[in-house]
Each structure stands twice: as C-alpha cells, then as structure tokens.
Amino acid sequence: MTALLELRELGVAYGQIPVIHKLDLVVEHGGITALLGANGAGKTTLLRAICNMKVRNSGAILFEGRRIETRQTEDIVRLGIAHVPDGRGTFVHLTVEENLALGAYTRRDRALVAQDFERAYTYFPRLKERAQQQAGTLSGGEQQMLAIARALMLRPKLLLLDEPSFGLAPLVVQEIFRILRRINDEENVSMLLVEQNATLALALATHVYLLETGRVVMDGPASIVSDNAAVRRAYLGY
Amino acid sequence: MEAFLHQFLSGLANGGIYASIALALVMIYQATHHINFAQGEQGMFSAYVALVLVQAGFPYWAAFLLALAFGFVTGVIIERVIIRRFEHAPVLSVVVVFLGLLFIINSLAGWLFTYNVQAFPSPFPPGLGNRFLSAHEIGMIGVTLGTLLLIYLFFRFTPLGLAMRAAAQNPDASRLVGIRVGWMLALGWGLAGATGAIAAIMAAPIVYIEPNMMAGILLYGFAAALLGGINNPWGAAAGGFIVGVIENLAGAYVVGTELKLSVALVIIIVVLVTRPAGLFGYTIMTRV
Numbered sequence: 001m002t003a004l005l006e007l008r009e010l011g012v013a014y015g016q017i018p019v020i021h022k023l024d025l026v027v028e029h030g031g032i033t034a035l036l037g038a039n040g041a042g043k044t045t046l047l048r049a050i051c052n053m054k055v056r057n058s059g060a061i062l063f064e065g066r067r068i069e070t071r072q073t074e075d076i077v078r079l080g081i082a083h084v085p086d087g088r089g090t091f092v093h094l095t096v097e098e099n100l101a102l103g104a105y106t107r108r109d110r111a112l113v114a115q116d117f118e119r120a121y122t123y124f125p126r127l128k129e130r131a132q133q134q135a136g137t138l139s140g141g142e143q144q145m146l147a148i149a150r151a152l153m154l155r156p157k158l159l160l161l162d163e164p165s166f167g168l169a170p171l172v173v174q175e176i177f178r179i180l181r182r183i184n185d186e187e188n189v190s191m192l193l194v195e196q197n198a199t200l201a202l203a204l205a206t207h208v209y210l211l212e213t214g215r216v217v218m219d220g221p222a223s224i225v226s227d228n229a230a231v232r233r234a235y236l237g238y
Numbered sequence: 239m240e241a242f243l244h245q246f247l248s249g250l251a252n253g254g255i256y257a258s259i260a261l262a263l264v265m266i267y268q269a270t271h272h273i274n275f276a277q278g279e280q281g282m283f284s285a286y287v288a289l290v291l292v293q294a295g296f297p298y299w300a301a302f303l304l305a306l307a308f309g310f311v312t313g314v315i316i317e318r319v320i321i322r323r324f325e326h327a328p329v330l331s332v333v334v335v336f337l338g339l340l341f342i343i344n345s346l347a348g349w350l351f352t353y354n355v356q357a358f359p360s361p362f363p364p365g366l367g368n369r370f371l372s373a374h375e376i377g378m379i380g381v382t383l384g385t386l387l388l389i390y391l392f393f394r395f396t397p398l399g400l401a402m403r404a405a406a407q408n409p410d411a412s413r414l415v416g417i418r419v420g421w422m423l424a425l426g427w428g429l430a431g432a433t434g435a436i437a438a439i440m441a442a443p444i445v446y447i448e449p450n451m452m453a454g455i456l457l458y459g460f461a462a463a464l465l466g467g468i469n470n471p472w473g474a475a476a477g478g479f480i481v482g483v484i485e486n487l488a489g490a491y492v493v494g495t496e497l498k499l500s501v502a503l504v505i506i507i508v509v510l511v512t513r514p515a516g517l518f519g520y521t522i523m524t525r526v
Contacts, residue, residue: 053414074416078416082414085411089408090408091403091407091411094403101400105417106416154415154416
C-alpha cells in the first residue's frame, strides 16, 4: 500500500507554545490510522494542523504526494479531506438537510450530490426522519452521525475524525463505529481517527500511533500494538 | 376614522424603509456582532449617485439599479479594506471605526454634492395614488416588500444564501466544508449596502436629499431591529413596519410632529429594559 497522507517532522504550535514536536505519521490508501493518547497529548491539535486551522506548522504535510501545509483550510477541503472536528461543527440553527447540503458545498456535480443524500440516509436512517428538524434539537449521538454524514457529502478521500465517541452512550458509540467500518469497507475511504477509547480504536484501526505530550512513543499495526503488555496496562486496563 | 386609516397606512409605507434599514443592520450584526452606524450614510451616498445619474439623463430605473450596484460594491470594499483589519479588535475600537466611517461618508457627500437640500424624483405615476396614500407611498411599499421577499428567497433557497447563513453562525465549521468565510462576510456587507441604498432612494422623495437625510431614519431602523430582535432578520423587518405605524400614530395623536423622533428613542430604551432580545428574537444561552 502507498501513503495517502504523510506527515514529515511535523511541528505544531499555538502561537509561541509548541504542542507537537517532529512527528512522522502515515495514513495509507484505504487504511484506518488511529491516534491514541491522553488528554493534552496533542491529538486534536494534529488534526487541526492537517487542515491548517488556527495553528502554526513546521515540517511537511503531503497528501497524495503533494505538499499542502501552506494551503488554506478552504482549499485543503477541496482536495478531498473532510474533518469531523471536536464539538462536531454542527450548524445548530440550520436543518439536518441544510447541514448535509453544506457538506457538499464545494461540489458541482448536482446529480451525484442528490444521490449522496440518499446514501447518507442509508447509513444513518435516523437523519432522514429528522431531515427538516433544526440540527441543534438532535441528541448528541444524532449530531455525531450528522457530522459524519456531512463529511461524507464531500465524497472525501480522507476522513479526519476527532473523538467520535466523545460524550455518547456505549450503544450509540458501537453503532457509529459499525458504520465507520462499513464506510471504509464499501467505499474505501481512508481515515485518521483520534480516540481516547483505546479498545474501540484498536478494534477499528489498521495502524496505531501512541502519542504522549506531542511525541510518538510507539506505532505499528493495530494487532501488534494491542498485544503489547505496556499498552495493555496503560490504555486498555488489563 | 378616515384620518386614522390614512396615518396608519402612511406609517406602514415609512415602515418599509425602516424595515429595509433594520434588515441591513441585522445582516451585518449576525455575521460580526456589530451595528454598522454608517449604514444610513452609505445609503445616502448611493442615493446621491442615483440623483447624479438621473440628472445626467439616465432613465430612473437604470439609475436606481446602478446606485444599488454602487451600494453593493462600496459595501464589499469597506468590509475588505477597512473592517477586515478590525476582526479581532475590541468592541469600542470597532464602534469608533463605524463612527469614523459615518463622518467620512457624510463629509464626503457634503463636499461633493453640497449640503443644500434638493428634491429627488419619484418614479411612480401620480395616478397610482388614492385617498389614503400618495403614489410614492404605494410604490414604496411595493419596492420595500419586493426587496424583503427577494432577500428572503435568496437566503432561504440558494446555495450561496445557505453558505452565508452558515458562515455567520459557525465560521470554523464553515471553513471545514470549504466555504470562503471572508468573502461571505464581504458579500453580506454588499447586500446590506444595496438594501440600505434602496431605503435611501425610496426615502429621498419624502425627506428630500441632503447629507444628513438618513440620521433619523437610521435611528428608526435601529429601533426596529431592536424591537423585532437583532438576531432575527424577519423579526427586524416586522419591527420596521411596527415602528413606522407607531411613529405616525404617535406623531398625529400623542406627541405631535416635533417629538416624533424621540418615539424611536423611547422604543429603544423600553425594549432594552423590558425585553432585550426583542419581540421575535431569542436569547443566546451559553453552557458554562
């Protein structure tokens, strides 16, 4: 497999405060890479850096072999990178349908976009029932589904997911991760997943990176990382 | 009874102008959380452009459309060149910038077009009038209602209108779906500029044109926006018509014409004290 996204010696700072130091990371075509780490390890910051949101970068970010680290957020989206941010980025005063339409804002293929509404509703039937409802009235789980569905409306090559399990009931989380698995299987959308829930992330991912205070302390195929005794103690609790 | 009906309807006609100004104020407020004090002067300047074009021999409606285009373009330029730089500035700095704009545009108009009060043509044939309303008042209601309808359709049904609403609500999430938020703000300024131009051009035949013509109207528009709800465009537009009627009835039956303008101030104070969110607005709650 080849790299879809590659970070080389990436350094990230908020103003003068460095958060990530010389980090190397790869997301392969069709792969799911998970980034594990405690609060404050720099996971969210890393995703923001890829989209050039409110952070300062050094080093290189390559997407499909092209350097993108100096491009603006709006242009990075147009390359096919969809970001499901922390806090979900819901437009709470707009309807579910309008939120989905915004996901396809950069696309000009109207006919295919119409089909993709149906596709989104197939993955998330509950959103169809609520299509005309204000997004702010949805439950937390439904809003997370909406955020993922909106990201899919871009027809992205790469999906950046920032803690999709955050604040949700275990059953809802399982449902969402099942759907993420399906999306990856059926459409070959690559994913970079940030999670605190290591069990979930290790089950879904093909490759795992462990992040501690802005540095990678271990990485490898998910099966090998989850067999590591230290990882089990620190992240899985057994 | 007939006199009352006359005052009521004529209040609705003026209300259309206040509604347009209120809508322009709200469009900018929703995106930036600032009140553009220069909104009235921008409209006044566009009205002068229309007047100059008419005097140069342009047909009225051609001059009208060109003046709207002028209002739109200057709105975009003001946002891109000036307001943009104060994006993260403290509120008071921004207020000073808006006041500065107000005086600059006002003085520029006085310098270019003099402070003499001039008549301004009305495009509506006198036969349109009836015993309650003059031809211009009827035409004015039509134009302002048409403007409100067009703006509503634009925001409600076009992808660009949706993107502008999204950019005003959640700029970060908007960037993540690829919306160029900066341009959406500029476009909002442009639309507000054109809407303000319509208000000024429709008001000019009644109040006559001079650089200070919009001072009172802006105050009424501000009262209308507050009354209807500063975060609800359609509430603000409705507020415009309500303020227009209140102003006319109070002027005719309660306080007399000399004190009409203070009615706007009373409305502003009463709304701020009793119901700060306005009649149709909502209070933004933040979880802490």
